[in-house]
Amino acid sequence: MLEKSDIAENAVECLHNEQYDSPYNQQNLNHEGMIFMGGRHPESLGGKWRFTLDLHDTGLRQKWFQIEPFDHETCTNPYDYDPHSGEEITVPSCWQMEREKWFYFEGSAWYTRDLDYQPEQDNENVFLRIGAANYDCKIFLNHQFIGNHYGGSTPFFADFTGKLRTGRNLLMICVNNARTEDRIPMRNNDWFNYGGIHREIELVRTPKDYIKDLFIYLVPNGQFNTVRADITTIGEVSEVELAIEELGIRTRLPVIDGNASTELTVSPKLWSPEAPILYDIEVQIPGGDKVTDRVGFREIRVDGTTILLNGQPVYLRGINCHEDDEKLGRLTNEFDIRRRFAHAKELNCNYMRLAHYPHHEMAAQIADEMGIMLWEEIPVYWSIAFHNPQTRRDGKNQMLELIKRGRNRASVIIWSVGNENADTDERLDFMTDLVKATRSADPTRLVTAACLVNHAKMKIEDRLADYLDVIGLNEYYGWYEEDFNDLIVLGKNSAPTKPVVISETGAEGMLGSNAPKKGAFSETYMADVYRKQTEFLPNLDYIKGFTPWILYDFRAERRQNPYQNGYNCKGLIGADKQTRKSAFYVLRDFYAKLAQQSLSDN
Numbered sequence: 122m123l124e125k126s127d128i129a130e131n132a133v134e135c136l137h138n139e140q141y142d143s144p145y146n147q148q149n150l151n152h153e154g155m156i157f158m159g160g161r162h163p164e165s166l167g168g169k170w171r172f173t174l175d176l177h178d179t180g181l182r183q184k185w186f187q188i189e190p191f192d193h194e195t196c197t198n199p200y201d202y203d204p205h206s207g208e209e210i211t212v213p214s215c216w217q218m219e220r221e222k223w224f225y226f227e228g229s230a231w232y233t234r235d236l237d238y239q240p241e242q243d244n245e246n247v248f249l250r251i252g253a254a255n256y257d258c259k260i261f262l263n264h265q266f267i268g269n270h271y272g273g274s275t276p277f278f279a280d281f282t283g284k285l286r287t288g289r290n291l292l293m294i295c296v297n298n299a300r301t302e303d304r305i306p307m308r309n310n311d312w313f314n315y316g317g318i319h320r321e322i323e324l325v326r327t328p329k330d331y332i333k334d335l336f337i338y339l340v341p342n343g344q345f346n347t348v349r350a351d352i353t354t355i356g357e358v359s360e361v362e363l364a365i366e367e368l369g370i371r372t373r374l375p376v377i378d379g380n381a382s383t384e385l386t387v388s389p390k391l392w393s394p395e396a397p398i399l400y401d402i403e404v405q406i407p408g409g410d411k412v413t414d415r416v417g418f419r420e421i422r423v424d425g426t427t428i429l430l431n432g433q434p435v436y437l438r439g440i441n442c443h444e445d446d447e448k449l450g451r452l453t454n455e456f457d458i459r460r461r462f463a464h465a466k467e468l469n470c471n472y473m474r475l476a477h478y479p480h481h482e483m484a485a486q487i488a489d490e491m492g493i494m495l496w497e498e499i500p501v502y503w504s505i506a507f508h509n510p511q512t513r514r515d516g517k518n519q520m521l522e523l524i525k526r527g528r529n530r531a532s533v534i535i536w537s538v539g540n541e542n543a544d545t546d547e548r549l550d551f552m553t554d555l556v557k558a559t560r561s562a563d564p565t566r567l568v569t570a571a572c573l574v575n576h577a578k579m580k581i582e583d584r585l586a587d588y589l590d591v592i593g594l595n596e597y598y599g600w601y602e603e604d605f606n607d608l609i610v611l612g613k614n615s616a617p618t619k620p621v622v623i624s625e626t627g628a629e630g631m632l633g634s635n636a637p638k639k640g641a642f643s644e645t646y647m648a649d650v651y652r653k654q655t656e657f658l659p660n661l662d663y664i665k666g667f668t669p670w671i672l673y674d675f676r677a678e679r680r681q682n683p684y685q686n687g688y689n690c691k692g693l694i695g696a697d698k699q700t701r702k703s704a705f706y707v708l709r710d711f712y713a714k715l716a717q718q719s720l721s722d723n
């Protein structure tokens with residue numbers, strides 16, 4: 122025990138203070154600290170890190186981050202963990218997938234590595250960037266607490282400038298994935314609670330004066346002839362140069378109080394799934410920091426119950442997808458993402474819902490290239506502590522981090538603020554505030570939420586719909602709502618004045634020899650639900666999108682019947698991401714017809 126050593130100060134402090142973590146729960150690493158990454162060359166800190174689980178938060182109680190290297194042979198102080206030696210883990214990863222003994226662990230875990238730092242230019246800034254760590258991440262450098270981030274799927278930065286020693290530094294990170302009442306998502310959800318640093322961790326250097334943000338987009342004025350750029354700089358910057366070579370643009374902009382904006386009259390070739398045209402963008406401080414991006418210009422808006430892409434009506438032929446892999450967990454890669462989009466294209470999809478949390482930023486970059494529109498969301502899912510101001514701060518920050526990370530991506534057409542939340546006053550207050558923050562950060566995209574059917578009235582009715590551009594609707598007629606005819610009643614009772622996108626529907630269908638041949642959990646039953654849904658829904662002209670649940674079977678602890686065995690099996694393809702179920706072909710043929718129809722309509 123460390124009680125007697127000066128590290129833990131005293132026994133009371135170490136064993137009896139249940140407020141041990143409050144100095145480190147500051148959520149001070151948030152969207153305000155984000156730095157534009159396009160064209161930068163970060164240095165990976167991935168690879169082998171020392172690692173231990175810490176079920177009782179002994180590390181924070183005993184302040185393991187203050188332990189200097191010591192010789193085990195001559196040490197006289199008893200100790201409970203030595204961060205300078207012991208087990209290792211590969212980063213990025215989900216600890217559950219690295220060792221069987223870590224599979225169901227939920228709580229704190231410690232990552233430690235030595236970090237050799239050599240300055241490259243005078244007065245450089247140095248930041249630690251973590252692509253995502255689920256859920257609560259506390260960072261310690263050279264025995265000092267640096268900062269804390271909440272949220273399991275969005276990037277964040279810690280400023281190491283002036284805190285790194287030339288040569289050896291000690292970097293320790295505590296990640297806690299416990300499901301608690303104040304978090305987003307809360308304690309109950311239908312996906313596996315992977316934990317850890319599950320996306321890239323890297324060092325980012327910038328000159329003293331640098332470009333902090335770039336937001337460039339086609340102004341949604343229905344003319345398709347105005348590109349706006351909003352640029353934020355840090356340091357003593359008087360002007361920046363913006364270049365879009367293929368549009369004949371190279372212009373210098375004055376920087377006032379760190380900001381530069383311009384609206385350019387140009388007529389770019391418009392981005393669409395059929396023609397995913399991207400333009401190379403450069404922004405540079407003359408003689409200094411330079412960032413780049415590859416951006417598609419398009420306009421998405423609604424008119425009555427119609428969704429318009431570049432002024433043309435569009436029907437969203439979609440499919441849902443989790444970021445889940447039977448071997449890698451939440452960790453993904455370019456191959457996995459391209460395969461997902463290739464399967465969507467095979468289904469004749471033009472759009473995907475990336476459920477239920479921000480996916481890896483590569484997804485939107487690749488969707489830009491492949492021509493797939495995206496619905497992206499934060500996990501304000503099922504029951505949330507809507508009354509809790511900390512939860513509201515966390516939710517808003519996750520949404521702003523998602524938006525700042527991806528608002529130059531043409532493929533992203535929709536931000537979603539929630540999924541299947543009960544229509545209560547507290548939820549309405551929380552959500553309208555979140556919608557306002559979303560629109561203020563990005564006035565160019567549609568805002569939606571996946572709402573529940575109002576079963577009491579058998580209607581599409583949710584008070585939040587008044588604040589949305591598109592009404593997402595999760596309906597499982599034929600599965601959770603056995604009587605499929607109720608969907609027909611719902612259709613008759615509803616008269617929404619905005620576009621409705623079916624954001625979820627589907628049924629479970631098992632693969633394999635022990636799968637039932639008919640009835641619930643059989644492939645035939647699942648295909649039959651798809652047939653009924655795709656035959657009926659086109660009768661409702663306010664429905665402008667269809668997003669069945671889901672592309673692949675995925676891990677879900679709460680699913681333990683003998684067929685599911687810890688998986689949700691509503692996938693059109695099995696968890697092997699290869700074996701297609703009968704319903705796959707029902708949806709593919711339905712979308713082929715819709716695609717053909719939209720070609721003849723336009």
Ligand code: GCU
Pocket residue numbers: 311477540541595625670689691
């Ligand atoms: C819900 C929920 C999903 C869940 C699905 C199901 O609508 O949004 O996260 O996996 O239904 O029950 O399969």
